[in-house]
Amino acid sequence: xxxIAAMIGKEQAGxxxxxxxxxxxxxxxxxxxxxxxxxPMLVRDIETKNSGNIKLGLSQYITLLIAVIVPLLVIxxxxxxxxxxxVFGRPFRDSATLLMPIIAFGIFAxxxxxxxxxxxxxxxxxxxxxxxxxxxxxxxNIILNVFWIPRYGPMGAAYxxxxxxxxxxxxxxxxxxxxxxxxxxxxxxxxxxxxxxxxYLLLLTLESLSGFFxxxxxxxxxxxxxxxxxxxxxxxxxxxxxxxxLSK
Numbered sequence: 223x224x225x226i227a228a229m230i231g232k233e234q235a236g237x238x239x240x241x242x243x244x245x246x247x248x249x250x251x252x253x254x255x256x257x258x259x260x261x262p263m264l265v266r267d268i269e270t271k272n273s274g275n276i277k278l279g280l281s282q283y284i285t286l287l288i289a290v291i292v293p294l295l296v297i298x299x300x301x302x303x304x305x306x307x308x309v310f311g312r313p314f315r316d317s318a319t320l321l322m323p324i325i326a327f328g329i330f331a332x333x334x335x336x337x338x339x340x341x342x343x344x345x346x347x348x349x350x351x352x353x354x355x356x357x358x359x360x361x362x363n364i365i366l367n368v369f370w371i372p373r374y375g376p377m378g379a380a381y382x383x384x385x386x387x388x389x390x391x392x393x394x395x396x397x398x399x400x401x402x403x404x405x406x407x408x409x410x411x412x413x414x415x416x417x418x419x420x421x422y423l424l425l426l427t428l429e430s431l432s433g434f435f436x437x438x439x440x441x442x443x444x445x446x447x448x449x450x451x452x453x454x455x456x457x458x459x460x461x462x463x464x465x466x467x468l469s470k
Contacts, residue, residue, distance in 0.1 A: 225367045226367075226375075229371045230371060240314050241322050249291060249294050249330070249333060252290055252294060253333045253337050256337070260283045263279060264280065264341070276402070277405045280404070284407060285407050285414075286458065287337060288334075292415065293421060293445060293448045296418050296421050296448075297444065299422065300425035300444075301425060302320075303319045304431065304432050304437050307437075308433060308437045324377070325383065331390075334391055335387065335394045339391070354397070355390045355397065360386075366382035366385055413456075413457045417448050420448070421451075424444055425444045
């Protein structure tokens with residue numbers, strides 16, 4: 223934001239900040255809540271030094287994290303236009319419609335770097351080395367911003383953030399995997415992505431609706447379909463868990 227203000231003006235920085243903060247505060251708050259709830263249990267598993275419990279706990283955690291964050295990503299991609307109409311004033315709407323999907327992808331990558339791969343460093347008392355992916359991410363972000371902001375404006379800043387966060391995610395993943403072999407719940411992740419795609423297609427059919435009440439309808443319809451598919455596909459073993467608790 224400081225670079226945008228310095229290079230192309232405070233008005234452009236304001237347009238970028240409005241979209242960025244909405245996405246970060248929404249996706250980041252949800253991810254932080256999941257992390258804070260799961261962290262004590264993951265620490266307990268690490269302290270038992272039971273590799274089976276550790277991998278199971280991390281697998282369940284990453285499944286939950288991706289299952290909760292994917293629908294938020296879909297919302298910001300599919301409904302950016304109506305979110306802009308319902309939330310922002312007229313001067314912000316056009317830029318927010320274009321910026322939010324890109325920023326959402328960047329924050330999606332950042333969430334999995336911070337709340338999953340960086341978590342491995344913390345659980346294994348290797349926090350000092352996690353500074354390197356963070357420094358690389360910041361350096362790439364600054365360099366790309368310097369080159370792209372004058373040419374592309376706020377969109378250049380959004381793309382710079384996306385590229386930097388993706389690089390940070392990859393580097394953190396490689397380094398974390400050397401400390402602890404990561405669990406890969408591929409089947410559950412694929413199911414979540416399928417549910418997310420179905421939700422996206424549904425929201426596209428409702429894309430022409432506009433306004434606050436239309437946004438509420440879009441969110442309810444999209445999230446309801448996503449939740450039903452998550453249950454039908456039995457992501458993370460949720461279906462038998464629901465049957466057990468509903469039968470009580």
